[in-house]
Amino acid sequence: MTIPADRNADRNAGPAGGRTAVVSRTGPKRSESIRLAVLNAADDLLVERGFNGVTIEGIAARAGVAKQTVYRWWKSKVDILLDTLADDAREALAWPGGDAVAEEELKAQLRRIAGFFEEPSGQVLRALLGHAQTDQATAEALREGFLREQRERDLAGLRAVLERHTGRPVTEPTVDTLLSVLLGPLYYQALVHGGPPGPDLLDATARHVLDLAAHV
Amino acid sequence: MTIPADRNADRNAGPAGGRTAVVSRTGPKRSESIRLAVLNAADDLLVERGFNGVTIEGIAARAGVAKQTVYRWWKSKVDILLDTLADDAREALAWPGGDAVAEEELKAQLRRIAGFFEEPSGQVLRALLGHAQTDQATAEALREGFLREQRERDLAGLRAVLERHTGRPVTEPTVDTLLSVLLGPLYYQALVHGGPPGPDLLDATARHVLDLAAHV
Amino acid sequence: MTIPADRNADRNAGPAGGRTAVVSRTGPKRSESIRLAVLNAADDLLVERGFNGVTIEGIAARAGVAKQTVYRWWKSKVDILLDTLADDAREALAWPGGDAVAEEELKAQLRRIAGFFEEPSGQVLRALLGHAQTDQATAEALREGFLREQRERDLAGLRAVLERHTGRPVTEPTVDTLLSVLLGPLYYQALVHGGPPGPDLLDATARHVLDLAAHV
Amino acid sequence: MTIPADRNADRNAGPAGGRTAVVSRTGPKRSESIRLAVLNAADDLLVERGFNGVTIEGIAARAGVAKQTVYRWWKSKVDILLDTLADDAREALAWPGGDAVAEEELKAQLRRIAGFFEEPSGQVLRALLGHAQTDQATAEALREGFLREQRERDLAGLRAVLERHTGRPVTEPTVDTLLSVLLGPLYYQALVHGGPPGPDLLDATARHVLDLAAHV
DNA sequence: GGATAATCGAGACGGTACGTCTTGTCTTAAA
DNA sequence: TTTAAGACAAGACGTACCGTCTCGATTATCC
Known part of the structure; x- marks a missing residue:
């Protein structure tokens, strides 16, 4: 969670936001500690028991919170996991953007992603991608939210590396295709075969x- | 389903087969029509309602069969879907092995796989891969069964193409890496972004x- | 509600009264319009939805009042209904005490009670008597409050009629028994069989x- | 429960009864021990915690039965209590019909009823009558079931006593009115004032x- | 005219129970 | 012996109220 002010902007719209400030808005505020307890509980349960082992009741129990409190702020466990992902994944997948040799930088980025899949937050992404395979709502939420933003960050990061490497501008469709070429094998290993890819594969793709x- | 005699050999072991003929073994045989009705019902439900919409009770009801009858032959809905996959996916993902130009053959194979993901049986594979992200048992069953076999077929198919193309033998680790490079972007598109990859991407990877x- | 100054004397004791005047007591006064809105809302809900359909939240919502405001002044929905009863039932069940023929006066009083049970305030009494069957606290509150007062009014009213009729004093235990003989069949009809008693029954009891x- | 064959005739209609035997009807039978455990649990909870303390979940837990099992056979806690009442109250309120002096017999019967209200099964009747004050469905079920049957038994019992006493036939409307005169004060004491009536009252009414x- | 102290609306929160749904096992009767 | 039908224990679902609590905005009263 990097920008607290923006967090849950849409969810919080209910009582306070949006309406033209006519609404009086009193009463207690949402408890941040509860929010974090729920996200952590969901994360823990996912790692321990898998996606189907995550239940709203289980989350509430482990977070020491009433079930209704969970339902007040999230409408499903997927919604909770999306929130977890938003809090955790952004920086883990950021492009540091140093001035290293291009090839080294690409390899480092790939290794960073590979490492991410081994961590709990990577588990969350894998779980959501898994659920999205057959749940339309999850698929949409994921694509319009996390995946789009991540794609943009990746495109910007890759373009910078490529332009530094080739010394000339790179067109949008080219970067798009190259990004898929770059990430494809890595995600394929992670999602289909499970476990990290061999180092050969990462080096080769980079x-x-x-x-x-250079050739296009 | 290509080899009926072997079909479900391990699964059938339960009530009837396997034991060394000590078991008396009388009564009617397992009904093939029931088996197909169950597999079809599972497939239909998966396409219509997603993975979580597939329930053993729903399958039994749609197949016009008692719940217990389903439990007798399969131990979970994942087991049923694995069965469905075994029946449907093999030939859909086979390498035809013609004598076309190598590049054309690779492109054709990639397009075949991309098409597969759009069909119901492709849905089944996506559903199982999705479930495997957080369910260890499914992951194992999938890898030791379908995925291993498919990987072998793919390795053989790709090696043949490469050797025809380069005119010399290709080492095992090389084919392995190249197979991931070849399939990665395609699976990445299908599993992460949903929907078919752009034609550029397939042509480029091939x-x-x-x-x-050639260079290695 | 006949004596506003005394109204709810005990109930009001909470925040302000009772303590020996040490508490300084400033701030706004209790809103009478809110009190009435709550009592009416409770009454309406009781008639429309039955005892279980009366909830504090429902009352607050219908009265256009915050839940906490209700809890500030009443400690339960039974408490609210007892208040309603106190406001409404007293005069409806009073003995007018004219100088008519005794038999006519008794019949008129019985008909007045029978009519009362058909009205909303009669509904409240029935609801509370109903709840008192299995709720000890309600039973006690009802008996020590409304029922005792009403019993006293009834005893006085009946004694007056009997003494006028017989021309001599009537002993306490006799009036007590006769009051039960008089009211019993009427309440029995109302509470057990529902709906008003046949006119035969009222005339006969009177x-x-x-x-x-006369004979005792 | 006196006539097992008739028990729950309407409720059992679902799978087996009513329809013209076309329905094949296989599967396990309803467990009688579960039925009794549920009825006892409901009865116990009612006595211990009052009507509102009786919950389906509580009944299930105390009976050592799954909640769904309760819902399979009864649609509400009222339904369960009605069943309890049917099992328990019939004989407790029967007219023994000896050949004693009429007055003695009436007094005995009144005392029997008064005693019934002190027992657990009497508690059930009081609870249901209480709930019926504001719940239309309960009121109807009670009147069309238990109350009607009990009224018939009471009418027959009282008529026999009266005819023996007067030596001539008694008309229907007369018995009806006299029954209310007889039972009214007793029920009034039990339901309104709680606790048993004084012996004077019973003797007087009889x-x-x-x-x-004799005079009519 | 401030400070003080209450009312009041709004609603977050931990709970309990609701009535429904699905799971996987078990039991019975018919084919 | 297999199958259909379905009873059963277990437990999660999402909803409704409970009663307590915490805010912030408003009055009134008293110094």
């Missing part, structure tokens, strides 16, 4: 992407 | 794989 | 009570 | 009813 960028 | 094979 | 009073 | 029967 190199190929740079070659391709 | 070409790169051949380039890489 | 006559019998006078006969008995 | 005598009056016989006087009235």
Whole structure:
């Protein structure tokens, strides 16, 4: 969670936001500690018991919170996990954007992603991607939220590396395709075969992407 | 379903088969029509209602069969879907192995896989891969069964193409890496972003794989 | 509600009264309009939805009042209904005490009570008597409050009629028994069989009570 | 429960009864021990905690039964209590019909009823009558079921006593009125003032009813 | 005219129970 | 012996109120 002011902007709209300030708005505020307890409980349960082992009742019990309190702020366990992801994944997947050699930077980024999939927050992403395979609502929420933002960050990061490497501008469709070439094998290993990819694969993809960028 | 005699050999072991003929073994045989009705019902429900909409009770009701009858032959809905996959996916993902130009053959194979993901049986695979993200048992069953076999078929198919293309033998680790490079972007599109990949992406990957094979 | 100054004397004791004047007591006074809105809302809900359909939240919502405001002044919905009863039932069940023929006066009083049970305030009494069957606290509150007062008014009213009829004093235990003989069949009809008693029954009881009073 | 064959005739209609035997009807039978455990649990809870303390969940827990099992056979706690009443109250309120002196027999019967109200099954009747004050469905079920049957038994019992006492036939409307005169004061004491009536009252009513029967 | 102290609306919160749904096992009767 | 039908224990679902509590905005009273 990086920008507290924006957090849950849509969810909080109910009592206070949006309406033109006519609404009086009194009463106690939402408890931040409860919010964190719920997100942590969900995360823990996911790691311990898998997606189907995460239940709203279980989350409430472990967070030491009433079930209705969970329902007041989130409408499903998917909603909770999306919130968890938003809090945790952003920085873990950021492009540091140093001035290293391009190939090294790509490899480092791939290793960072591979490492992310091993952590609890990576588990959350895997779980949500898994659920999205057959749940339309989850798929949409994920794409319009986390995935879109992440894609944008990745495109910007990759473009910067490529332009530094080739010394000239790179067109949008090119970066788009190259990003899929870069990330594809890694996600494929993580989602289909489970576990981290061999180092060969990461190095190979990083190199190929740079070659391709140079030749196109 | 290609080899009826072997079908479900392990699953059938329960009530009737397996034991060394000591079991008297009388009564009517397992009804093949029931088996198909169950598999179809599961498939239909998956497409209509998503993975969580598939329930054993729902399957039994739609197949016009008692719940216990389903439990007798399969131990979970995942087991049923694995059965469905085994019946449907093999040929859909086979390498035809013609004598076309290598690049064309790779592209055709990629398009075949992309098409598969749009069909009901592709839905089943996506559902199972999704569930495997957080369910250890499913992950194992999938990897030791369908995924291993499919990987072998893919390795053999790709090696044949590469050797025809380069005119020399290709080492095992090389094919392995190249297979991930080839399939990665496609699976990444299907599983992460949903929907088919752009044609550019498929063509690009096919070409790169051949380039890489030539240079290594 | 006949004596506003005394109204709810005990109930009001909470925040302000009772303590020996040490408490300085400033601030706004209790809103009478809120009190009435709450009592009316409770009454309406009781008639529309039955005892279980009366909830503090429902009352507050319908009265346009915050829940806490209700809890500030009443400690339960039973408490609210007792208040309603005190406001409404007294005069409806009073003995007018004219100088008519005794039999006519008894019949008129019985008909007045029978009519009362058909009205909303009669509903409140029935509801509270009903709840008192299995709720000890309600039973006690009802008996020590409304029922005792009403019993006293009834005893006085009946004694006056009997003494006028027989021309001599009537002993306490006799009036007590005769009051039960008089009211019993009426309440029995109202509470057990629902709906008003046949006119035969009222006339018969009135006559019998006078006969008995004459013979004893 | 006196006539097991008839028990729950309407409720059991679902799977087996009523329809013209077309329905095949297989599967396990309803467990009688569960039925009794549930009725006892409900009875116990009512006595211990009052009507509002009786919850389906509480009944299920105390009976050591799953909640759904309770819902399978009864649709509400009122339904359960009605069943309890049917099992328990019939014989407790029967007219023994000896050949004693009429007055003695009436007094005995009144004492029997008064005693019934002190027992657990009497508690059930009081609870249901209480709930019926504001719940239309309960009121109807009670009147069309238990109360009607009990009224018929009472009418027959009282008529026999009266005819033996007067030596001539008694008309229907007369018995009806006299029954209310007889039972009214007793129920009034039990339901309104709680606790048993004084012996005076019972003796007085019994005598009056016989006087009235003789004079009419 | 401030400070003080109450009322009041709004609603968060931990709970309990609701009535429904699905799971996986078990039991019975018919085929 | 297999199958259909379904009883059963277990437990999660999402909802409704409970009674307590914490805010912030408003009055009134008294110094």
